[in-house]
Amino acid sequence: MTSAAQTPIAQNTEDRYALRSVSRALDVLEALGACGSEGLTVAEIATIIGVSKSTAFALLQTLLARSYVIDVRLGGSRRYRLGFALVHLGDRAAADxxxxxxxxxxxxxxxxxxxxxxxxxxxxxxxxxxxxxxxxxxxxxxxxxxxxxxxxxxxxxxxxxxxxxxxxxxxxxxxxxxxxxxxxxxxxxxxxxxxxxxxxxxxxxxxxxxxxxxxxxxxxxxxxxxxxxxxxxxxxxxxxxxxxxxxxxxxxxxxxxxxxxxxxxxxxxxxxxxxxxxx
CATH class of the missing domain: 3.30.450.40 (GAF domain)
Incomplete structure (x- = not known):
């Protein structure tokens, strides 16, 4: 599987304008979007997007605070899935x-x-x-x-x-x-x-x-x-x-x-x- 970290950043704009933290947050969302309904653990996300577990955890906490990600307990582990804030944005995009x-x-x-x-x-x-x-x-x-x-x-x-x-x-x-x-x-x-x-x-x-x-x-x-x-x-x-x-x-x-x-x-x-x- 190709990791999200291997995807070129800002394909349609100049690299000097790309913010690494924003790009990594989007990598998290794309990784969650590509996984099944069971979601991913912090360690799995870190591996997929090519960052440390602490960085992955910080990104997830930021997205959690804005409801772009939700966390659930499954089989004794904490797993993450896409949140409902994305549904709202999707509705707005479709309307616009x-x-x-x-x-x-x-x-x-x-x-x-x-x-x-x-x-x-x-x-x-x-x-x-x-x-x-x-x-x-x-x-x-x-x-x-x-x-x-x-x-x-x-x-x-x-x-x-x-x-x-x-x-x-x-x-x-x-x-x-x-x-x-x-x-x-x-x-x-x-x-x-x-x-x-x-x-x-x-x-x-x-x-x-x-x-x-x-x-x-x-x-x-x-x-x-x-x-x-x-x-x-x-x-x-x-x-x-x-x-x-x-x-x-x-x-x-x-x-x-x-x-x-x-x-x-x-x-x-x-x-x-x-x-x-x-x-």
Missing amino acids: IGVSQLAMPVLRELTETTGLTSRLAVLDDEGYAVAIARVEAAGIVRIASALGQRELPHCSALGKSLMALLPPARVVKLLAHTGMPQRTQFTRTTPAELMRDLILVAERGYAFDDEEDNIGVVCVGSAITNRDGEGVAAISVTTLKTGLSDNDLHALGGTLRMYAERISSMLGAQVQPQLATRG
Whole structure:
């Protein structure tokens, strides 16, 4: 294992501005963050960050006083874990940095990787999917809707990605409000049909709008979650149906899930990679 003390100090600033005591305190937090729920002893922390036990103890007492670290008795030894002050800072950071700010660099990479226009959307208070950010792909084909335009959730990949994370009763309530009009011959128009689809979406981590809103157009979406597992937004790409096989669609779905998980991780979600489930 590489110790935290071996990590270069102040990688993005000049070394002369780096304070060793602050750097070591951060090393302690990173060491605790990398360990299991049982925490670490003073001796273990000292070894990991490459300092004496007395220095490690002094650092821990400083962090304890500000609730960045907590200590517990386990098996006759005093062990240390991350404290709840970090939870508060995480909440503040998430509130200060909106999901759109976090997602835009990822969307640009997604569009570059797939060659398709990508979007970020949320469910509004009435249950409609609303795109709040977009990265256009190169080329003359423009098939994505305008920002701020409401989309029916039952026939959009963005809407289905987010509904798959909701309790069934909540989904039914949203559908009662938005309705389930038939947009094409492929649109699911009953809650029972949609619920079966949402089970698959939840299992594989991505959703399809396979000509359900517009004939000839396919959209693939995947939800972004926060650290509580709640769906806060979704990303999607849109393309023409022509020439796409089922394997192509599922491969694209796996790519969407990967990028959505990256944004989720930025929001503090504990991402559990999933194997794509064939529909």
